[in-house]
Amino acid sequence: MTNIQLFQWVELKFDVPNSLVKKGDKGVVLDYLKPTKKQSEAGYNLEVFRDGETLDVISVPISWVIPLPEIWGETELIKLNEVT
Numbered sequence: 808m809t810n811i812q813l814f815q816w817v818e819l820k821f822d823v824p825n826s827l828v829k830k831g832d833k834g835v836v837l838d839y840l841k842p843t844k845k846q847s848e849a850g851y852n853l854e855v856f857r858d859g860e861t862l863d864v865i866s867v868p869i870s871w872v873i874p875l876p877e878i879w880g881e882t883e884l885i886k887l888n889e890v891t
Contacts, residue, residue, distance in 0.1 A: 817872035
């Protein structure tokens with residue numbers, strides 16, 4: 808299992824039922840969810856974006872996401888440092 812950090816970008820592997828979120832949408836990890844009696848797999852709360860706008864905030868099992876190398880906010884910091 809790959810360790811995903813808070814605010815790391817991920818891509819969804821599946822459409823999320825009862826949501827506008829679809830396979831391939833990208834989101835940011837907001838929180839880690841421990842397994843429960845009803846949900847045996849750990850998960851993440853994600854804020855999902857499309858066209859620069861928040862599409863939805865969802866909870867999905869860990870196996871539903873592909874980690875991406877970007878961390879939210881780091882790209883902006885790199886750009887600011889390049890300007891100064």
